[in-house]
Amino acid sequence: MHLRYGPVVRVAPNEVSFASLEGIKEIYGSGGSGYDKTEFYDLFKIYGRRTMFTTLNKEDHSKRKRILADRYANSNIMKSQSLDGITERSRRFIERCSYSVGQSIDLFICLHDYAFDGVTHQLFHPHGSDSLRNPQDEDIMKQVAFDDSLQNRLIQYYNPPLHKIIGRALSIFVQPRQTPLADELVLSAAQKTDPAQFTLLSRMQDKVYNMDHLDMAAECFDHMAAGIDTTGDGLCFLMWELSQPRSLHVQRQLQKELMANPDISFNKLPYLDAVVLEGLRCFPPIPMSLPRYVPRGGRTIDGFFIPERTIVSSQAFSAHHIDQTVFPQPSLFNPDRWLQEQGGLDRKRLFFAFASGGRGCIGKHLALAEMKILLRDVYSRFTTFPDQDMTDEDMEMSDQLISSQPRGKKCLLRLEPIERNTRG
Numbered sequence: 001m002h003l004r005y006g007p008v009v010r011v012a013p014n015e016v017s018f019a020s021l022e023g024i025k026e027i028y029g030s031g032g033s034g035y036d037k038t039e040f041y042d043l044f045k046i047y048g049r050r051t052m053f054t055t056l057n058k059e060d061h062s063k064r065k066r067i068l069a070d071r072y073a074n075s076n077i078m079k080s081q082s083l084d085g086i087t088e089r090s091r092r093f094i095e096r097c098s099y100s101v102g103q104s105i106d107l108f109i110c111l112h113d114y115a116f117d118g119v120t121h122q123l124f125h126p127h128g129s130d131s132l133r134n135p136q137d138e139d140i141m142k143q144v145a146f147d148d149s150l151q152n153r154l155i156q157y158y159n160p161p162l163h164k165i166i167g168r169a170l171s172i173f174v175q176p177r178q179t180p181l182a183d184e185l186v187l188s189a190a191q192k193t194d195p196a197q198f199t200l201l202s203r204m205q206d207k208v209y210n211m212d213h214l215d216m217a218a219e220c221f222d223h224m225a226a227g228i229d230t231t232g233d234g235l236c237f238l239m240w241e242l243s244q245p246r247s248l249h250v251q252r253q254l255q256k257e258l259m260a261n262p263d264i265s266f267n268k269l270p271y272l273d274a275v276v277l278e279g280l281r282c283f284p285p286i287p288m289s290l291p292r293y294v295p296r297g298g299r300t301i302d303g304f305f306i307p308e309r310t311i312v313s314s315q316a317f318s319a320h321h322i323d324q325t326v327f328p329q330p331s332l333f334n335p336d337r338w339l340q341e342q343g344g345l346d347r348k349r350l351f352f353a354f355a356s357g358g359r360g361c362i363g364k365h366l367a368l369a370e371m372k373i374l375l376r377d378v379y380s381r382f383t384t385f386p387d388q389d390m391t392d393e394d395m396e397m398s399d400q401l402i403s404s405q406p407r408g409k410k411c412l413l414r415l416e417p418i419e420r421n422t423r424g
């Protein structure tokens, strides 16, 4: 609709969608953290508790954020306790890749395992998961990643009368949230008395914050769920794209940078950075609209007066595609665009994969570190190709309401060690 009608579209009597920098700045950045969230976020309450993500107003949000933010600050993520955990998971991932040489590997599952192990390390090390090596932990990951109860809850939210009529029939196909293994993991982890000091759990356990066991478990569950699909699917779409013949030159350029700079931090490699940003621009793991209420008195947003309590929103996918002066040929996967000096500020400001403002993604630095470390380790060892059993349809972005997954829920790639390539 944005492509057809422009950057401002009234999508319902009480709801307007914005795909412009002006709109994004006002809705998500005004006053620091933008407008208040709508009750849509009630759907994501956990154990009946409001987590940081589900707080609706500024005051509740900043109270909780003051407790949690420190653990996800880039300066802390870049410390060895956090990075060592990610590097070790990446090593385990490479082990699985190495076993697969000569056949195909389903990266969809492995990347979700990697993201799960990475986020649980940050949440409650040494009680984090090891799903890359342990099938029981992989089952926990699958339970969280493939939970489709949101569809049911969404109908309940948007249309309670309809839900009353069809809810029972619907629950035959779409079960209410049932994640007993994941519940067991977070409920028991939240009771441990010895989490490492750098973890989120250790921070929340500090008596001064007065958080009870369920508060801590709910917050951990939320971050765990937030960290699996996003990082897993983001990497999956990106590696699929890199493996296409049309992107082989990108893969070669990346390998060149990685091999020329084996001792430089993953965080200081410009081409790797450009590849990751372009992946998240083309395939934003959370493509959905992020709904907010217009504050009392109404506001003028991008030239339109919008009355109070109207729902307004933006979505990453549209923001990344609509303004062709900022992102020329928006459908083209082209990491080089991020290396051009001209327009750099505009690109940065319109990049909305992690949202923006005070309610933007708190896990951004963790996610970027996970993505870059894994890509560094894979592409300094292997060249990746799509398996012939895969079709383009398998990898279409399928909207899971909050996240997007490959339609076929698989991503079969073939990996060839780089030495063998160059010799052959």
Ligand code: HEM
Binding pocket: 052, 053, 054, 065, 119, 222, 223, 224, 226, 227, 228, 230, 231, 234, 284, 285, 286, 290, 352, 353, 354, 355, 358, 359, 360, 361, 362, 363, 364, 366, 367
């Ligand atoms: C590539 C990976 C990721 C992407 C694209 C992403 C994207 C986003 C987006 C768009 C939001 C805003 C949602 C909204 O306003 O409704 C958000 C919020 C959030 N994300 Fe992420 N995320 C990623 C990884 C992670 C990770 C690894 C964690 C783990 C800690 C995480 C935890 C959170 C939390 C707790 C919030 C709520 C922040 C708040 O309300 O202040 N995310 N993320």
